[in-house]
Amino acid sequence: MKIDTSIIISTYNSPTWLEKVLYGYNNQTYRMFEVVIADDGSTSETAELLARLQKEVFFPIVHVWHEDDGFQKTKILNQAILKCEAPYIIMTDGDCVPRKDFVEVHVKYRVEGSFLSGGYFKLPMNISEDITKEDIYTERCFDVKWLKKKGLKSSFKNSKLTSGPLKAGILNAVTPTTATWNGHNSSGWKSDILAVNGFDERMQYGGEDRELGERMMNNQIKAIQVRYSAITVHLDHPRGYVKEEMLFKNREIRDKVKLEKMVWTDYGIV
Template identity: 60%
Template sequence: MASISIIISTYNAPKWLAKTLWGYNQQTFKDFEMVIADDGSKQETIDLINSISKEVNYPIIHVWHEDNGFQKSKILNKAILSCSSDYILMSDGDCIPMPNFVETHSVKKKEGCFLSGGYHKLPMDLSNLISKEDIENGNCFDKDWLKKNGMRNSFKNNKINASKIKSTFLNFITPTTPSWNGHNASGWKKDILAINGFDERMQYGGQDRELGERLVNYGIKPIQIRYSTVCLHLDHPRGYATQDSINKNLAIRKETKNLKKKYTDFGIRKK
């Protein structure tokens, strides 16, 4: 059994998924399994996963269901049940992990806690430019190379390869509240199961945060690792983002907060 199960979500974005999976092939920590939570992608993605599974040095489990609109919460719950490890790291299929990404989560994991990491968003031109070779030789995590190829100057650039002392300091002073972030968060499978996983009523917009809020209500402490390790978030359109789904999710999150809910009746186990 692997030490860590990594869940990454995807939907009809094979080009981005390939870059993500190549990133996990460069990890310093290698005792993990990959569980792909696929919200109904077409054959091109299935073919890619079959092909790339022969290249990489980690096992891949492909969890798929038929495309019936945005059902990310539902496929994530199925993926959670497919994890063989007692510790789960979650990210997305459009996020290239730094080489120390999995190792950082492994080193910092702690009973009674979950880890809240960050991402660094790239513009579309730079997202397209990054090649397999750039991932393998580390160009895509080199600030000078990124700036040369279109990354703007920003304080957020400190997330890339910050020293241990610097990242610890930035984690301490950041005004950002640690939360369960779908692109970079990890926790114990038993805790996620105890709160019944993701609320499957929720579509795009905050379903990951709501899971984290129930974990906190359950007594799990969030630990900030926003600057300790990041993934590069590749740009893409979000045609599934609707105001109706966002409003619906906000109402569910408000109920979770006001009632201090630890458990959802609309998760892994149904009434």
């Protein structure tokens, strides 16, 4: 099978969620891809999961791991980028289960000189825990009626799951949400990512993904909105790694990138 797309999935000690996510990729309509796991220092439980699932799923899994040293997502993502064999990269997280047309949408709308900006549909913890392999393969977990029976509340945000291609295209065009590089759902050409030297490894949690996209846009790469077309459901989890000092440091870096229209970081892949 020819591979023309690499999917980087970031994870850290969440094998139960990651397993559900990988079932989502095993259910894709478009199949010419590999999965590269960017593992920010998980225990052996994640490696054991990947070894077991590699016997079950159709796509190759590449496990990129470094030792746990706190929140170092940018460092492991840069390592994962270098391991990607394909010219086009989709980036997402190990808590985002993709709808069966997720990869197909990214491949359909990719165009040179641009990156795609998607989003996610947040699920509460009780539904996140209840979702099974069968729910993913049958697409029940993307059915608003089924989710409402599980306790999902009515909201305009539910239109992410109910919009057909025409309505999704209109919503992509009129949404007030700015198209940015979102770590849970974005894609771009590997050459464009390397041209700005990947992620800034000084950055920890808080805007570290968007900062990459901001430098890409400074390098004349256009951001295209696909938040209502490229669909994932987000499995809930606590965020004990969020610290104010991380957010402050990252904000300073992003402000400088914006002010000076920076393209390159000296703290990236090279």
